[in-house]
Amino acid sequence: MSTITLKSAHRLIEAASAEAERIGVPMNIAVVDAGGNLTAFHRQDGAWIGSIAISQAKAYTARAFDMPTADLQPMVQPDQPLYGLEASDPGNIIAFPGGIPLTQDGQIIGAIGVSGGLVDQDQQVAAAGAAAL
Amino acid sequence: MSTITLKSAHRLIEAASAEAERIGVPMNIAVVDAGGNLTAFHRQDGAWIGSIAISQAKAYTARAFDMPTADLQPMVQPDQPLYGLEASDPGNIIAFPGGIPLTQDGQIIGAIGVSGGLVDQDQQVAAAGAAAL
């Protein structure tokens, strides 16, 4: 199993942080490895403390289902196939945009999760981080 | 980071209690500090015991996301961006009106949360408490 290194995780967090500063929204930024386990986490000064857990859950969820959490969001709505998904592992699974799997040579080696702003902002900052892989 | 003192928290609880008595609905009233940690809590005689936890979660949530919980409520509905937010930290996050951040000199120093009546009543009592800062 290939997995992200701390060095790479840190580079992604730096890239995401720069994007967060560019848009002026302090963010919580988390990276998990191929096993879904937290590799690195930074909370920018002033970022929401309620988003500490959310950023980590987004990263975990993106790896747990090997897809962006943005893709999960429509599926967990009432009357949709994954309605209630969050209850399967409370605190760890969340279907907000802002979680993105990290792929290298066709293999998923981890995921990044960002929380601290509007979900579109979270997604944008996570994408900036993922692009630095 | 400035944080609310017990003395100030108590003054807010007294003001909220007076408003609760005025409208005749016994309330649970909680204040958390800048770190989101409980500073003071009063349950008026006869207030719902199910609302003990809710009032504390409202106060914590208002600080966790630095906004009134009333603003969160529309965002957590089905098909809205934060649908499922409560599952990110079960028992601590709730999106009912009645949680209000407390701001001093432009800094958030804590939050008040009230539960025990209709959400409009909770919100009204919390606002009366917050106004006493």
Place this chain on the structure above:
Amino acid sequence: MSTITLKSAHRLIEAASAEAERIGVPMNIAVVDAGGNLTAFHRQDGAWIGSIAISQAKAYTARAFDMPTADLQPMVQPDQPLYGLEASDPGNIIAFPGGIPLTQDGQIIGAIGVSGGLVDQDQQVAAAGAAAL
């Protein structure tokens, strides 16, 4: 069922707070009612945040077993009859001194729990609070 009022709970907290100030140790002070539910809680400025939960658990435990938590402490030690008691309700049951049931006319109407110093200090402050009933 007779149960402590908020007014009485507040009087106990004031008495306990005065004792805490006298010995110079900021304390977390909790009072639960006859049903074991939190009635009032004050954290003195600078009191340990880790003791928020402990003070409440001491109060709950004193009511849950209708005895001072100091009496429980020897019973939960290895090879003693209640070894492992805390695991019966994690976060709510604790066997440290500092929790005292409150009795009126032969009936237990609630309990007080104090945490923030050495257990002897906690016990002393709880006793000062209970004496104000």
Place this chain on the structure above:
Amino acid sequence: MSTITLKSAHRLIEAASAEAERIGVPMNIAVVDAGGNLTAFHRQDGAWIGSIAISQAKAYTARAFDMPTADLQPMVQPDQPLYGLEASDPGNIIAFPGGIPLTQDGQIIGAIGVSGGLVDQDQQVAAAGAAAL
């Protein structure tokens, strides 16, 4: 209440990481702020995944009780005053050496927690981090 910045937290993590590399034991390193909330976390490549939570709990516990977790360890042994402390907040409170409060101008502004080796190694790496404040 003063609180640690992300920049300072990162500097501490870098110093702790250097010490971990020097002794050849990959570590999980966590920093919490004055409110006990996670500010930054790094897991060095190959560090135990079981120690992710432990490092964070050590940092939280050091802030929760404003003392090194090494000081708590003797107190939580059977027949000692704080036996059973961990059960007061399962997952967040732990009494292993390796958690150290961070003090600036006489105020505690956060804490560092390290886990991944023998507790003496954890303590040594945490101390190296704390010294970089």
